[in-house]
Each structure stands twice: as structure tokens, then as C-alpha cells.
Amino acid sequence: MTIEKMTPIDEGFWTKPVNADEEIQLIGSKCSECGELFFPEKNKNWCIHCYKSALKKVLFSRKGKIATFSVVMQKPAGGFYHGGAPYCYGCIDIEDGIRIKSLISTDDYDSLKLGMDVELVIEKLWDDKDGNEVSTFKFKPV
Ligand SMILES: [Zn+2]
Incomplete structure (x- = not known):
């Protein structure tokens, strides 16, 4: 994937890389009173x-473990019609102590296990009509 053509599926989920070597991080919020973490970043300043x-803006660790996952054998519907099947979706326990719902990147679905170490990646979902690479975050086994 080339940074110039990368178009996030939505703004504000992750930091924007300035160069190809820069590591992307997910953006969230942390309550400085009770420590609660939120993803994505909350646009209101009050803690629910x-x-x-x-609430303060925080960047989360790129590393976590698979807490739960499902391998979906049916092509996504509705606004996700660009995607194919199978694909994997699950919950990742990030090192910082927050559980995030995410796609899981793998070609070897049988190798996935609960507790498996994963790392944040950004991957292309599809090419739009202008040739941009519409991308999203996923977690990939390491
Ligand atoms: Zn709070």
C-alpha cells in the first residue's frame, strides 16, 4: 500500500503517517479522573x-492479544459490500487495557487461537473510483 493513495475508511481512527517508516497508532480517549479508556476517541469531553x-486524547499500543474471534464465511452486506469472504472479526485486548473490536488479518484461519499475540496493521479494503486505496485498521498475528 502506498501512503499517497491511502484513504482511511473514516477519519480519526489512527494517526496519519508522514513517511513510510512511521508506525501508525490507534487514537482513543482516557479519563484522567477514573482511567477509563475509549476507542475511538470520544468527541465529547465527558466520561460516560x-x-x-x-477526557484526554491518547495513542494506544500497537500490540494486543485475541480475546475472541469469528471467521465469517458469508460476504458482507450493506455498506461493506466491497469486501469478500471469508474474513475474520473479533475483539483484541490491547496492552493498554482496552478491548477493541477489529477485523483480524490472516490467510490461515485454522491457526487463529484465543490469546494469540497480534499487532496493528493498516490494510487496503478496496480501490475507489479515483484510484485511492480505501483502508482500515486490523490486527495481524505476529
Ligand atoms: Zn471517568
């Missing part, structure tokens, strides 16, 4: 856990 206005 403790009701204090104390």
Missing part, C-alpha cells in the same frame, strides 16, 4: 463511566 469532564 464517571461523568467527569476529564
Whole structure:
């Protein structure tokens, strides 16, 4: 994937790389009163856990473990009609202590295991009509 043509599926999920060597991180919020973590970043400043206005922007670790996953054998419907099947979707426990729902990147679905170490990657979903690579975050076994 080339950075110049990379178009995030939505803004604000991850940091924008300035060069190809820069590591991308997911962007979230942390409550400085109770420590609650949120992904994606909340656009309101108040914490839904403790009701204090104390949220700060944070960047999450790129590493985590698979908490749960499903391999989906049916092509996605609706707004995700560009995708193919099979694909894998699950929950990742990020090192920072938050569980994030994510696609899981693999070609070897039988090798996936609960607790498996994974790392953040950005991958192309499809090419749009202008030749941009519409991309999203996923977690990939390491
Ligand atoms: Zn809080």
C-alpha cells in the first residue's frame, strides 16, 4: 500500500503517517479522573463511566492479544459490500487495557487461537473510483 493513495475508511481512527517508516497508532480517549479508556476517541469531553469532564486524547499500543474471534464465511452486506469472504472479526485486548473490536488479518484461519499475540496493521479494503486505496485498521498475528 502506498501512503499517497491511502484513504482511511473514516477519519480519526489512527494517526496519519508522514513517511513510510512511521508506525501508525490507534487514537482513543482516557479519563484522567477514573482511567477509563475509549476507542475511538470520544468527541465529547465527558466520561460516560464517571461523568467527569476529564477526557484526554491518547495513542494506544500497537500490540494486543485475541480475546475472541469469528471467521465469517458469508460476504458482507450493506455498506461493506466491497469486501469478500471469508474474513475474520473479533475483539483484541490491547496492552493498554482496552478491548477493541477489529477485523483480524490472516490467510490461515485454522491457526487463529484465543490469546494469540497480534499487532496493528493498516490494510487496503478496496480501490475507489479515483484510484485511492480505501483502508482500515486490523490486527495481524505476529
Ligand atoms: Zn471517568
